[in-house]
Every structure is written in C-alpha cells, then in structure tokens.
Amino acid sequence: MPGHSSPIGVFDSGVGGLTVLRSLTEAMPAQSFIYLGDTARVPYGSKSPDTVARYSINIAERLIEYGCRALVIACNTASAYALGAVRNAISVPVVGVVEPVSALVARRSKGRVLILGTSGTVRSAAYLRALGRHRSDLEIVQKACPLFVPLAEEGWLHGVVPEQVAATYLSETLEQHRPDSIILGCTHYPLLRQVIAGAVEAAGLDATLYETGPATAGELRAHTDSRRPVPSSRGTVRYLCTDNPDDFVAVGRAFLGDSTITAEHVDIGTSPC
Amino acid sequence: MPGHSSPIGVFDSGVGGLTVLRSLTEAMPAQSFIYLGDTARVPYGSKSPDTVARYSINIAERLIEYGCRALVIACNTASAYALGAVRNAISVPVVGVVEPVSALVARRSKGRVLILGTSGTVRSAAYLRALGRHRSDLEIVQKACPLFVPLAEEGWLHGVVPEQVAATYLSETLEQHRPDSIILGCTHYPLLRQVIAGAVEAAGLDATLYETGPATAGELRAHTDSRRPVPSSRGTVRYLCTDNPDDFVAVGRAFLGDSTITAEHVDIGTSPC
Numbered sequence: 288m289p290g291h292s293s294p295i296g297v298f299d300s301g302v303g304g305l306t307v308l309r310s311l312t313e314a315m316p317a318q319s320f321i322y323l324g325d326t327a328r329v330p331y332g333s334k335s336p337d338t339v340a341r342y343s344i345n346i347a348e349r350l351i352e353y354g355c356r357a358l359v360i361a362c363n364t365a366s367a368y369a370l371g372a373v374r375n376a377i378s379v380p381v382v383g384v385v386e387p388v389s390a391l392v393a394r395r396s397k398g399r400v401l402i403l404g405t406s407g408t409v410r411s412a413a414y415l416r417a418l419g420r421h422r423s424d425l426e427i428v429q430k431a432c433p434l435f436v437p438l439a440e441e442g443w444l445h446g447v448v449p450e451q452v453a454a455t456y457l458s459e460t461l462e463q464h465r466p467d468s469i470i471l472g473c474t475h476y477p478l479l480r481q482v483i484a485g486a487v488e489a490a491g492l493d494a495t496l497y498e499t500g501p502a503t504a505g506e507l508r509a510h511t512d513s514r515r516p517v518p519s520s521r522g523t524v525r526y527l528c529t530d531n532p533d534d535f536v537a538v539g540r541a542f543l544g545d546s547t548i549t550a551e552h553v554d555i556g557t558s559p560c
Numbered sequence: 561m562p563g564h565s566s567p568i569g570v571f572d573s574g575v576g577g578l579t580v581l582r583s584l585t586e587a588m589p590a591q592s593f594i595y596l597g598d599t600a601r602v603p604y605g606s607k608s609p610d611t612v613a614r615y616s617i618n619i620a621e622r623l624i625e626y627g628c629r630a631l632v633i634a635c636n637t638a639s640a641y642a643l644g645a646v647r648n649a650i651s652v653p654v655v656g657v658v659e660p661v662s663a664l665v666a667r668r669s670k671g672r673v674l675i676l677g678t679s680g681t682v683r684s685a686a687y688l689r690a691l692g693r694h695r696s697d698l699e700i701v702q703k704a705c706p707l708f709v710p711l712a713e714e715g716w717l718h719g720v721v722p723e724q725v726a727a728t729y730l731s732e733t734l735e736q737h738r739p740d741s742i743i744l745g746c747t748h749y750p751l752l753r754q755v756i757a758g759a760v761e762a763a764g765l766d767a768t769l770y771e772t773g774p775a776t777a778g779e780l781r782a783h784t785d786s787r788r789p790v791p792s793s794r795g796t797v798r799y800l801c802t803d804n805p806d807d808f809v810a811v812g813r814a815f816l817g818d819s820t821i822t823a824e825h826v827d828i829g830t831s832p833c
Contacts, residue, residue: 328601333803333804333805333807334600335803433710433714434710434711434721437706437709437710438707441706443728447724448721448724448728451721451724452721455716455721476698488572506599523597530606531607531608539603
C-alpha cells in the first residue's frame with residue numbers, strides 16, 4: 288500500500304504537462320513525483336475518446352505499479368475523455384486539469400469566459416460542461432489555437448511570429464466577446480502567456496488569465512494528505528516517456544527552464560499488435 | 561496476381577502525402593490509386609527507425625491485400641527508414657520520395673543544394689546520402705522548419721504569419737549558403753511554395769524549388785507499365801485513414817483543393833496490445 292512518502296504520478300500525452308508539473312512541485316515542494324509523457328502516441332487530441340481512455344488507463348495502471356499514491360491527468364484531452372474511466376480502473380485519488388480551474392473561474396468570473404485550447408479540447412466541450420456544472424449564467428466562447436502548441440515546442444515564445452499568430456487567433460474574438468476570464472485550456476499555452484496577455488491588452492481588456500496548474504495543485508492537495516507535517520527535504524522528480532528520451536529532454540528542459548533533467552524510456556505496449 | 565487495371569497504393573503517415581498523390585494522378589490520369597494515411601500514428605518523424613519500418617511494412621501488406629500492383633511511400637521519414645524493409649517484405653515495385661528528386665537535383669544542380677524538411681528528415685540525413693550517391697561535389701545544407709507542417713495543416717499559406725515564419729527559418733541560411741537548388745523535403749511544404757519562393761526572392765537568389773512529387777511520378781511510371789496504351793477513362797482514387805475520417809477529409813480537401821473527396825476508416829492494428 289503506497290504511503291505518504293510514495294510518489295504522485297503525473298501523466299500527459301507528451302511534454303505539455305510539464306507546465307502542470309511545475310505548478311504541482313511549487314505547491315508541494317517536499318512531495319516526490321513521477322512524470323510520464325506518452326510521446327510515442329502524442330497527440331491525443333485527434334484520437335477517439337475510447338482510444339484516449341484506453342491509453343490513459345494503460346498509463347495509470349503502470350504508474351500504480353510504480354507505487355504512486357495519487358495520479359494527476361495533466362492532459363486536457365485525457366482529462367476530458369478518460370477521468371471517469373481511470374477513476375473506475377484504479378483505487379488511488381485521480382485529479383484532472385479541467386475541473387479545478389473551471390470551479391475557480393466559475394467562482395471568480397464576472398460572467399464572460401473565453402476558453403483557449405486545441406481543436407480536440409474545443410471539440411470535447413469539456414470546459415463548457417465543467418463550467419456549466421457550477422454556473423448557468425456564464426457566457427462562454429471557445430477558441431481553438433492549433434499553432435500555439437508547435438510554437439511553444441519550437442521555443443518561439445516572444446517576437447513578431449507568436450505575436451502575429453496570437454493576434455490572428457484572438458483579436459476578433461476578444462473584441463467581440465470581451466471576456467473577463469480567459470482559461471489557458473492547453474498545457475502548452477502558459478509558455479505563451481506573455482504573448483496572449485499582449486493580445487488581451489491590445490484589445491483594451493482587463494481580463495484574468497487562468498492556467499490549469501495552480502488550481503489542479505489545490506485539488507491534489509485536498510485529495511492527498513495536506514494536514515501531515517511538511518518534511519524539510521525537497522521531493523524528487525523522475526521523468527519517463529514512451530518514445531525517444533533525447534527529444535523529450537530537449538523540449539522538457541526548455542519548458543521547465545531546468546537544464547539538468549534527464550528522462551528514461553518506458554515501454555507501455557505502444558507497439559502495434 | 562494484380563493486373564494493369566489494379567490500383568497503385570500510396571501511403572503516408574497522414575495527410576501530407578496527398579501533395580505527392582496529386583503529382584501522381586496528374587502524371588498518370590488513367591491510373592487508379594488507393595491512398596492510406598496512418599493518421600492514428602502520425603507523426604512518424606519522432607519515432608525510431610525500427611518503429612517506422614514496422615508501421616510501414618504493416619501498411620504495405622494491407623495495401624497488397626487490396627490488390628495494389630505497386631506502392632509509393634509518400635512519407636519522407638518512411639522513405640528514409642523503411643524503403644528497403646518494405647521492398648524485402650513485398651513483391652511489387654516500391655518507390656520512395658527521397659531518391660527520385662535527389663537523382664534529379666544531382667543532375668541539375670550547379671553545386672549548392674538546400675534541403676528543407678522536418679527535424680526527423682534532417683536527422684535521418686536521407687537526402688544527404690541520396691545526393692551523395694549521385695555526386696560527391698555538392699555543397700549541401702539541411703534546415704529543419706518544424707512550423708511549416710502545422711501552418712500548412714491550419715491552412716495559413718499566405719500573409720504575414722507564414723512569411724515571417726519562412727523568413728525566420730530561411731533568411732540567414734539562404735544568404736550564407738546561396739543555394740541554386742532547394743528540395744522541399746517534406747510533403748507539406750509544396751503548400752507553402754509561394755511563401756518559400758518569396759523568401760528566396762527576398763534573399764536575391766535565383767534558385768529552383770524541387771518538390772518530391774513530380775520526380776516520384778517519373779520513377780513510378782518507369783517501374784510500372786508505361787508502354788501500355790493509355791486508357792481513355794480517368795482512374796479513381798480511394799482514401800483510407802487509420803483515425804477519424806472527418807479530420808482527414810477536412811484537411812485533405814484543403815490540401816487537394818477538392819471538396820468532393822471522402823475517406824474510410826481502416827483498422828490496421830494501431831491499437832496498443
């Protein structure tokens with residue numbers, strides 16, 4: 288039975304969930320984590336809900352084998368399609384990224400919400416449902432921004448190209464919808480936060496940008512042992528991925544701003560039958 | 561035994577190979593084709609050579625079951641890593657996209673070649689090897705342009721964003737290397753041909769842009785029955801993909817400029833074991 292010193296498992300379809308992991312390690316610095324990026328099967332957004340659920344259960348069971356005492360699904364698509372299935376399949380607490388930030392925004396918004404995400408997340412309507420469970424009076428617009436992910440992975444976070452991409456996606460929507468709350472509903476988008484904030488400012492809006500990580504960290508702490516004394520030592524993080532670790536490490540170091548991370552390959556049956 | 565009226569199979573990791581298919585149907589209008597996009601497992605560029613070879617043999621065998629009398633590997637990564645393995649696995653002619661255009665450029669270049677491709681294609685060095693087999697005196701530079709693929713899939717083919725992206729990737733390389741021949745070594749890049757040509761012009765160069773499709777069509781005709789009389793009727797094209805056909809059709813229609821295409825899902829054992 289996993290104890291308090293056991294790690295918490297965090298998984299994502301690739302490297303994006305590292306932005307969520309960063310929020311978790313900041314909120315729970317003494318806790319150890321195992322991060323698993325399913326880089327062999329990324330992206331999840333274009334796959335069917337059944338496939339995403341099957342992959343997610345597959346990974347969750349592996350993280351349980353590693354002794355994890357709780358799991359975080361750091362992928363928006365997997366949180367949308369697989370949270371219930373994973374909770375049914377395993378016995379430790381499981382937290383997704385969609386619900387916690389939606390609860391927070393539902394509490395704080397003045398009424399107008401903009402959700403930015405991948406095409407898959409927009410199509411899943413997961414944020415619409417999650418916000419709707421908390422409040423029925425919100426006016427919500429969703430906007431898919433497919434180029435934000437490759438921009439973030441390419442490390443083009445500032446300058447003319449990302450600014451123009453953000454303006455192309457957002458200007459009209461911002462001016463017409465005039466949101467007070469904007470959910471960065473994709474794990475990659477926090478890396479483009481400054482550029483997105485620039486587009487918001489250019490539209491003359493004073494909107495709050497919400498990442499999924501901090502709210503997810505709050506729910507994770509509530510589900511785990513928040514009342515135990517905090518150990519003085521820092522927790523460790525172990526990185527696993529299902530494809531070439533070199534690629535994972537190259538992008539992961541840029542995402543975390545940490546040039547010391549290393550990663551191990553893990554085979555979780557990603558080969559075709 | 562497949563006869564002259566049998567289709568030719570064309571496969572790619574996704575939709576990109578449709579630009580190659582377009583060249584093939586233009587060159588052989590009476591020929592019927594079956595196109596298979598492995599959209600469930602795209603992208604191949606980040607996967608290991610062994611995995612790409614296994615996937616490619618898997619698809620090639622399926623296309624042979626459909627009665628194909630020849631195969632075209634329309635994917636640069638699969639052409640780089642799997643051409644020999646597929647030729648060993650099946651008995652019909654198999655043509656890749658790397659060799660034919662390399663032979664053409666080796667014949668025509670004045671000596672300075674620039675290869676544009678994905679990170680995977682650049683890492684494979686397939687074009688360096690293919691050009692080197694024909695000529696040893698070429699000065700060759702490779703440049704990965706990872707954002708070109710998502711730009712093409714998003715349909716952002718003109719205007720400030722693709723122009724700035726092309727300038728960022730290419731200006732310095734063009735000015736320093738001064739190529740006379742540029743290989744568009746990724747199936748998506750022909751869609752950005754105008755923008756790439758604009759960057760070449762802005763650098764004051766008079767370089768020729770080579771797509772892989774036309775040269776591949778030439779090799780395919782040489783390998784099949786080019787001397788038989790050409791039937792007067794047009795051939796048909798059947799589209800298959802391994803994930804959601806709706807997504808394939810949406811991007812495929814834009815790629816081919818043909819709003820009438822439809823696609824069928826085909827299961828080729830892409831589920832995890």
